[in-house]
Amino acid sequence: MPIGMCLRGGKFYVRRRVPNDAILAVGRIEIWRSLHTDSLETALRRFPRVASQVESLIARARFGAGMSVDQMLLDPLIEHRGRNDPAPPNWQNISMETGVHGDGDAPRVDRLVLGPTFGEAYDRYINDPTKGWSDRTRESYVTCRKVATSVIGASTPMADISRTHIREFVEVLRLLPKNAAKRFPTLSPRQAADLMRHEKAPSLISTANANTYLTSLSTFINWSVNEELLHRNPARGLRLPDQTAKRDKRHPFSVDQLRLIFHAPLYVGCLNGERGYAIPGSEYPQNARYWVPLLALHTGMRLNEICQLDVADIESLDGIPCISVRSESLVGSRDKRLKTAASRRIVPIHRTLVELGFLAYVADQGRGQQTKLFDEIEPGPKGARSVAFSKWFTQFVRRAGACRERTCFHSFRHNFRDELRASRIDHDLAMALGGWTVGASGRNKVSENYGHGHRIRMLSDAVDGLEFADIDLSHLKR
Template sequence: MRGTQFYYRRRVPGDARSLIGRTEIWRSLRTDSLKIALRRLPVAMAQVEAEIEHSRWMAGLPHDQTLFEPSPDDAAAKRPTIRDPAPVEQVATTPPVQPSSLTFGDAYERYLADPTQAWSARTRETYETSRKLAVSVIGKNVPMHTLARAHCRDYIDVLRFMPRNAAKRFPKLTARQAADRARKRGDTDLISAANANACIANLSTFLNWAVNEELLARNPIRGLRLPDETAKKDKRFPFSPEQLRAIFDAPLYRGCLDGERGYAKPGDERPRNARFWVPLIGLHTGMRLNEICQLDVADVRMVDGIRCFVITEDSIAGSSDKNLKTGASERLMPIHQNLIDCGLLHFVEEQRRSGQMKLFEEIDPGTKGVRAVAFSKWFTQFLRSCGAYQPRTCFHSFRHNFRDELRDARVDHDLAMALGGWTSGSGKRGASENYGNGHRVSALHEAVSALTFRDIDISHLAWNAR
């Protein structure tokens, strides 16, 4: 007994412990009467045995199928099974479709339509992309209750040979056909292990939901992932001092033909547009590319007497196109003196006087409303044009440079995390972060003012040097 209730306890056999994820299974008999508990005990035992045997079947181990799938002429065929549960005490439920008849595709659509999921539009879009891929490979009409480890391993095998941008490059091929083509041709331009594992993680999240919704007994993809030979710290590098000099000594910053197609050719023009400002802001704030591209003019304002970037999804100007990566991303970033010396506040005032809502209105939001996409493509071309392109460096490298600057200035760790909008190593903010009002703006400003950026000289960009 536990408290006043009787329970049935079953030790999980050794070969099934890793499959079920525990050493014991407990089932409440939902009564404090010994007489009633003894009557209900055989039903609970049958359910637990069926669950253990079902896990063996899903893992491809030897199993006794009659324990969870009785033959039609079995006199006991009405006893409870994993796929046709008959609970000891009926609880009112109203699912329109029984789990045994629900397909993989239908279940995935239910998951994405679940109103209890508080996803951002961008996260939902990512999950929808993963859904289309998984349904394409595994099959929309596969009965949900038959989903097994073999389906998941087949899905991962397709991911191993999935070409980059397969949908755009091979619009007439299915995902499996594109992967088979790459496998036969020995193509090497494939999605990274990190991207493949992200797809696997998204599918696993769905299957965990399915387990909680009692559509599956266990998650068949649990524990599966592709080995990633690239260490996490090596996935992106900061820009080297040589790269930074190549970037900020490029014609765009020294003098070019114009700020559009002539940005890479020497000339007399010194345009102060998004292409000029976004990299400078990235270096001096460590802000993510989309955080910069989606700034409203009103997001540059005084807070406690200090000029700041206000990084938030909210807009006092009526804009509704902003998204942040995590809750920790919402923050204040005092503006570094280098940016003020380069004339950033003059630029902001010009945008305000012209009635612009967005700080960088000229950046195309594209069909999905994500301004960073178009700018990222241009920035890659810019790096190549100025000779700064190197593998594993991109706009996000500015964020790594900023973190190194915080280390060099010996900025307190908590302050550094707040300035960068970083979470703890676990990916979740600690409980202590829910207490207090956060850091004073003056403390953030003091930390930002300590950053020297000594690897790069941008004195030629000063407003009074024009």
């Protein structure tokens, strides 16, 4: 095929990249013109005339015709010329350059395809093989695409995306209800948002979630700029103001809450470890419900990091019992994922966990030839094992009388961070233990040195320095 002809969707097109000095005048980065045929032979005959028409459009815009390309398409003179006039002079040049000679049966100048549509470009981005998305990341982009296309329109030419489109998207995000797809399955996101305008106390997604959608869209548009589908990012700098200060979003559990949690029947004797976990009794279950909160308090690990642990992730490194937080599995598990690159880390096991029998529990799981440390935790619809446990923990805290505003399972991580501060643990070591990001690279600098004895020892010494003095768990030592 000659340069400038391409096949898309089973049809042939003329594709012309607009010269840089004409982009502002033309109002486009690319011009696509349908040749209205799936026959290569017919397309080759039509190509010179249609390509010449595109060149004429660019020339008129560049040299002051005073009309945009869209206006030119509505110009009767252009239409008449495209159908009946002899080929303009540069048709001959195109024929000579491409070796293709047309027979004059060019189609009507009635459609201009300006590069891929918004929906097509988004699909191309999501399916870009160079990205290497995790399933979770890919799903988040698919979700954002659904919302964005409902507002902007999947058929909108990518080259037409403007600041106005993005502001419309922001306005929908501002009023988007929680769980919109489940609550309003027959409504589009825009319609669901419009419905919330009339609610007195609407239940909306958080500002943080709204900004996550906006960041996701902006990342896609940055990719589009790099792919030369747009010449700038119209979403740049747009964010919804968050009225909640970052440090006020989640609180650590108070000493009183921790006392209620770890003195609940599950820890001091319950009917059973299943439905009877909140009913006083004589059973002391050693299961995920028992160990996951204790691990969170003493390691600062995220809920899903704990729930997805393999038995093999509990190992002795230089004689020190440790938890290896990693996305890869030594036993073939395919459900593990980490939040950031810094999340990969080694966490020495706190002496309190050892005294409570955690290593004995791990050994029992290993003897049972189980792959997962907490095999009873089932993966959620998207593979995350934390989903069901998070729902159960919310009920558990409520029944224990420990429910307070701005606290949730993640509060254990805040307790761990506060304990690191109170124990005056070196900042870099603290960041390494918690898997928090250090620096603009988004990586944990200390974690890159794991594997050497003195590093493990330093981490172990730091963990040993955590006293948790305000939390009495002596009743759990049996």
